[in-house]
Amino acid sequence: MGEKCIQGILKPALFEVGVFAGVLAICLLALVGVYSLPTDRIEANVLLSAEHFGDTYVSPMSEAPGSRIDGYTDALMLLEASNAGGEDRSVLDCALLNSYVWIEGVSPAETIAELSDGDDRNAVVMDYPRYWHGYLVALKPLLMVFDYGEIRNILMCVQTVLVTGLVVALDRRRHGWLIPSVLAFWLFLNPPIVALCMQYSAVTTISLVGMLVVALGGSAFRRLHPSTLFLVLGMLTSFFDLLTFPMLTLFAPLVLSLALEDGSNPLGRSAKATLVWGVGYAAMWVSKWVIASLVTNTDVVGMALEQAQHRAAGTVEGVAGADGAVSVTYVEVLLRQLSSTSLITVAFIAIVVSASLLVAWKNRGHWTVALRDPKRVSATLVLVGLSPFVWYAALQNHSYIHFWMTYRNLGVSILSWGVAATILASSAGEKAWRSKQAEL
Numbered sequence: 001m002g003e004k005c006i007q008g009i010l011k012p013a014l015f016e017v018g019v020f021a022g023v024l025a026i027c028l029l030a031l032v033g034v035y036s037l038p039t040d041r042i043e044a045n046v047l048l049s050a051e052h053f054g055d056t057y058v059s060p061m062s063e064a065p066g067s068r069i070d071g072y073t074d075a076l077m078l079l080e081a082s083n084a085g086g087e088d089r090s091v092l093d094c095a096l097l098n099s100y101v102w103i104e105g106v107s108p109a110e111t112i113a114e115l116s117d118g119d120d121r122n123a124v125v126m127d128y129p130r131y132w133h134g135y136l137v138a139l140k141p142l143l144m145v146f147d148y149g150e151i152r153n154i155l156m157c158v159q160t161v162l163v164t165g166l167v168v169a170l171d172r173r174r175h176g177w178l179i180p181s182v183l184a185f186w187l188f189l190n191p192p193i194v195a196l197c198m199q200y201s202a203v204t205t206i207s208l209v210g211m212l213v214v215a216l217g218g219s220a221f222r223r224l225h226p227s228t229l230f231l232v233l234g235m236l237t238s239f240f241d242l243l244t245f246p247m248l249t250l251f252a253p254l255v256l257s258l259a260l261e262d263g264s265n266p267l268g269r270s271a272k273a274t275l276v277w278g279v280g281y282a283a284m285w286v287s288k289w290v291i292a293s294l295v296t297n298t299d300v301v302g303m304a305l306e307q308a309q310h311r312a313a314g315t316v317e318g319v320a321g322a323d324g325a326v327s328v329t330y331v332e333v334l335l336r337q338l339s340s341t342s343l344i345t346v347a348f349i350a351i352v353v354s355a356s357l358l359v360a361w362k363n364r365g366h367w368t369v370a371l372r373d374p375k376r377v378s379a380t381l382v383l384v385g386l387s388p389f390v391w392y393a394a395l396q397n398h399s400y401i402h403f404w405m406t407y408r409n410l411g412v413s414i415l416s417w418g419v420a421a422t423i424l425a426s427s428a429g430e431k432a433w434r435s436k437q438a439e440l
Contacts, residue, residue, distance in 0.1 A: 005163075016231055020280065023232060024287055027134060027239050028095070034140040035095045039084045042143040045117040046082040049148030056326040065404035067190060069098075073199045073242065075108035076100065078148060081139045082129065096292040096300075097127045098136075129292045130304040134239035135202050148222035155205075156195035162208040169215040177426060178259060178323070181418030183213070185252065186342070188414045202240035202403065203248055206233060210253035214260060227276040229253070234280030238288075243311075243398065245408040247391055250277040251384055255416045258377055258422070266373075266380040311398040328400050333392050336403035337410060374423045381420035385413040 053071045079100040089097070104122045105110045134180075142151050143198070163186055170178050194200040210233050230250065237249040254273050258266050292300040371377050388409040392399045399406045 004188045012227075014225065016276070019228055019231060020235065020283065023235050024284065027132070027137075027235075027284075028291070030137045031095045031132070031134065032091055034137050035091050037140055037144065039082055041145075042140060043082040044189075045145075045147040046078045046112060046145045050109075050113040050116045052149045052152075053112070053149075058291045063405075067193060068404045069193060070197050070199060071109050072107055074148070075112055075229050076198060077133075077135060077139060077198055079108055079111060080133060081136055081143050084123070091294050096288075096296055097129045097298065098131070101128045102126050107326040116135035124301050127298075128302045129296070129298065130289065130307060131242055132235075132239045132288050133242075135198065139198070151198070152196050155198065155201045156192075159191070159195050159201070159204060159208065159422075162205065162212060166212050167207060169212060171261075172422070173215065173217060173291055175215075175260060178256065178419060178423055181415055181422060182256075184418050185411050185415035188411045189260055189341075199242050200244055200408075203237065203244050203246055205380075206236050206240065206244055207248040207252045210249060211256050214253050214256040217260075227241060227272060230277040231280040234282075235284040237286035238281045244402075244405050245411070246281070247388060247409045247412055250274060251387060251412040252415060253382060255381060255412075255419055258380060259371075259419050266377045267383070270380055270384060316437075327394060330396065333400045333403075335391070335395050336400060336406040337392065340404050340407035371423065374426075378420040378423050383434065385416035385420070388412050 007187065053075055079102065080098055083100045084094070099124050100108075101111070101120075102108065102125075103114050103117070103120070106114065111123075115123070138149070142154070146154065161237055164252055166182060167179055170176060170182070194204045197356065210229070213229060230253070233249045237246045250273070254270060257273070258270065289301045289304045292298065392406070395406075
């Protein structure tokens with residue numbers, strides 16, 4: 001009996017370790033592969049992209065912080081993509097150190113503008129090794145053909161196709177009751193911005209792909225190895241993301257999984273998925289630090305740990321009117337997140353959620369939410385919706401400084417609480433309908 005129990009634990013664990021090693025190898029090889037590409041065409045298209053960094057907001061009518069375009073990071077990504085890494089470095093060293101050219105005293109966007117004018121007098125080469133920068137796997141090949149503006153159009157098309165596919169998949173599986181909450185979640189992220197910012201597109205795309213996998217019902221695969229999906233999602237998030245709003249890649253697919261798969265112990269399933277995603281996310285990140293440190297003889301581990309400690313601190317620098325670092329409270333962090341969304345977006349979300357509840361009620365008796373224990377699932381979803389607030393407590397410095405993008409973690413709350421409310425409304429409507437039928 002004991003041996004069977006050990007085998008039952010060991011076999012899935014070994015499988016997950018194999019999956020981790022396989023995904024890690026594929027990601028590293030892909031990154032080395034794109035660093036082997038010639039950079040002449042890439043550099044030419046990067047320099048042509050200078051004209052796209054003039055505006056901070058998509059529309060002058062909407063200057064809420066959440067409508068801000070992060071041209072700074074996008075320009076930095078372009079500079080990384082265009083840099084060959086230096087003749088004195090191997091391709092593997094280049095893929096692990098992720099260097100870029102920067103003109104001292106100006107922003108990355110201004111660097112591109114000055115380089116496009118032929119002014120590289122104060123240019124220096126900087127390394128950025130603590131992230132994987134996996135987006136370069138797609139960005140470098142794309143820049144061989146397209147400039148920044150054209151790539152943003154491609155990203156918008158990709159995300160539109162994914163959202164449309166998700167809605168169609170939910171409708172065909174007769175789970176249309178989830179669509180209003182999914183659309184509310186999507187609206188909250190501010191679709192034009194997440195499509196027009198390359199650094200936002202990574203997490204957004206991974207989240208949508210994860211949701212689509214759940215909606216399409218790859219249940220046989222998940223029954224065989226239930227945690228594999230979340231392990232891979234965590235790894236890919238670490239590989240592609242620059243610490244924007246990574247919670248979405250875990251909790252958005254998890255919410256759909258809880259709503260669509262009527263299994264037992266939803267709280268336990270959520271805890272397991274969170275643990276596995278966290279292991280994949282953290283282990284993938286640490287793997288980059290260790291591999292880069294060993295291969296390049298650079299203390300990437302030390303640099304990364306120092307930065308992690310800084311991001312988790314409750315102090316920030318550069319606050320107007322203050323000298324040096326100042327302490328910020330958790331309430332201040334939360335208020336900055338809540339201030340990022342425009343009233344128009346909030347109104348849209350309120351309308352969509354209200355429509356969701358109304359549709360669930362109107363379709364009682366004809367269209368039911370088939371859950372054995374809707375109250376337990378709803379309670380679990382309420383708890384899932386609290387997770388962004390834990391994230392803000394753990395990363396106060398990062399959340400306070402980058403509030404105009406980290407507020408999107410609250411999309412988890414919008415989605416999970418919207419689905420929970422729909423389940424409860426449908427359950428109440430079903431009971432009322434049955435009671436009325438019994439009286440007839």
